[in-house]
Each structure stands twice: as C-alpha cells, then as structure tokens.
Amino acid sequence: MVVVAYKPHQGKEQELLQLTREHLPILRSQGLATDRPSYTMRAGDGTIVEVFEWKSKQAIESAHTNPAVAALC
Numbered sequence: 001m002v003v004v005a006y007k008p009h010q011g012k013e014q015e016l017l018q019l020t021r022e023h024l025p026i027l028r029s030q031g032l033a034t035d036r037p038s039y040t041m042r043a044g045d046g047t048i049v050e051v052f053e054w055k056s057k058q059a060i061e062s063a064h065t066n067p068a069v070a071a072l073c
C-alpha cells in the first residue's frame with residue numbers, strides 16, 4: 001500500500017484531482033498496481049491524499065522508467 005500526499009499549487013486543484021483519476025488505470029494497465037480499490041481524500045488544508053496498492057516492489061521501480069507513466073508528467 002502507498003499513501004501519497006499532494007499539495008496542489010494555487011488554482012491547480014481540479015487538474016490534480018483529474019490526474020488522480022487518470023493515473024491509476026494507467027498503472028493498472030501496465031501491470032504496476034493491483035485492482036484493490038483506491039481512495040482519494042482531501043485534507044482540511046487542501047492536501048490531496050491518495051491510497052492505492054502497488055503490485056510489487058519491482059512494479060514501483062519499473063514505474064520510474066515506464067513510458068506510459070512518464071507521459072503523465
């Protein structure tokens with residue numbers, strides 16, 4: 001499991017929320033994340049918190065060189 005906290009830049013919160021909707025299906029299609037339900041929450045200070053599960057330690061490492069994942073940036 002991974003818990004990620006994103007602090008959106010001013011005026012970019014909706015773009016960040018959209019990215020959290022798009023990236024997990026891409027990770028799954030690349031065999032990097034499990035089908036376990038993910039959760040996205042918003043903290044009181046505006047931080048976006050996301051929880052999902054990587055398939056393995058190797059999946060985490062290969063995500064750094066995966067072209068489909070790199071295209072998200």
